[in-house]
Amino acid sequence: MSTSLLLKYFPDLTETQIEQFAKLETLYNEWNEKINVISRKDMESLYEKHILHSLGIAKVMEFAPGTKVLDIGTGGGFPGIPLAILFPETQFTLIDSIGKKISVVQAVSEGVGLKNVTAIHGRAEKLKEKFHFIVSRAVTQMPEFLRWLKGKFEKEQFNPKHNGILYLKGGDLAEELAGLKCEIFNLKHYFDGEFFDTKKVVYVSKGNFNS
Numbered sequence: 001m002s003t004s005l006l007l008k009y010f011p012d013l014t015e016t017q018i019e020q021f022a023k024l025e026t027l028y029n030e031w032n033e034k035i036n037v038i039s040r041k042d043m044e045s046l047y048e049k050h051i052l053h054s055l056g057i058a059k060v061m062e063f064a065p066g067t068k069v070l071d072i073g074t075g076g077g078f079p080g081i082p083l084a085i086l087f088p089e090t091q092f093t094l095i096d097s098i099g100k101k102i103s104v105v106q107a108v109s110e111g112v113g114l115k116n117v118t119a120i121h122g123r124a125e126k127l128k129e130k131f132h133f134i135v136s137r138a139v140t141q142m143p144e145f146l147r148w149l150k151g152k153f154e155k156e157q158f159n160p161k162h163n164g165i166l167y168l169k170g171g172d173l174a175e176e177l178a179g180l181k182c183e184i185f186n187l188k189h190y191f192d193g194e195f196f197d198t199k200k201v202v203y204v205s206k207g208n209f210n211s
């Protein structure tokens with residue numbers, strides 16, 4: 001890959017960040033031989049399918065230093081790991097209910113030298129900590145997701161936008177988001193129409209639900 005692809009869409013990356021992103025491919029390849037965290041087909045387009053897609057959240061929200069972000073159902077570390085590289089001053093907690101996936105997240109995070117990632121094996125709904133933002137991709141339908149979030153939002157606010165959820169979603173969302181006040185951002189607009197024809201970031205402010 002394609003450092004050039006990353007730099008096209010994130011031109012302010014530092015040398016350290018460029019090296020960290022480059023290392024991800026090696027680490028996921030190594031881990032994938034031991035534990036199948038990413039399908040072979042997806043590994044061929046790791047950057048587009050997983051890394052750039054995860055970073056789509058950064059096109060919609062800049063996490064200020066000190067912000068605490070939870071990635072629910074992170075799987076092999078998406079969107080949490082790419083975001084943690086992009087925002088080194090932000091604290092990321094990545095949780096998944098499958099232990100072997102979290103072992104990979106822990107190893108990859110250490111492998112790229114991330115100091116701002118905590119990996120937790122457990123169910124999101126049981127977690128007691130509070131966060132400013134919750135990110136996620138491909139875990140469950142929004143109504144169920146919202147039920148998991150009770151008591152999980154900090155009151156203080158670092159960003160111009162209210163604390164809330166940034167959920168990466170594909171396809172037709174009308175039914176799933178019916179009655180919910182949210183903003184929907186089409187990712188293809190941020191990537192010159194080159195990727196993500198049907199992919200969106202759904203932003204739901206915490207004001208929407210009982211936090």
Ligand SMILES: C[S@@+](CC[C@H](N)C(=O)[O-])C[C@H]1O[C@@H](n2cnc3c(N)ncnc32)[C@H](O)[C@@H]1O
Nearest residue numbers: 073074075078096097098122123124137138139
């Ligand atoms: C389809 S995978 C998506 C993984 C990752 N977010 C990605 O996009 O590559 C869904 C993940 O959510 C996790 N998961 C499902 N319910 C969960 C819960 N209640 N708490 C934590 N993780 C959960 C599963 O173990 C699985 O790894």
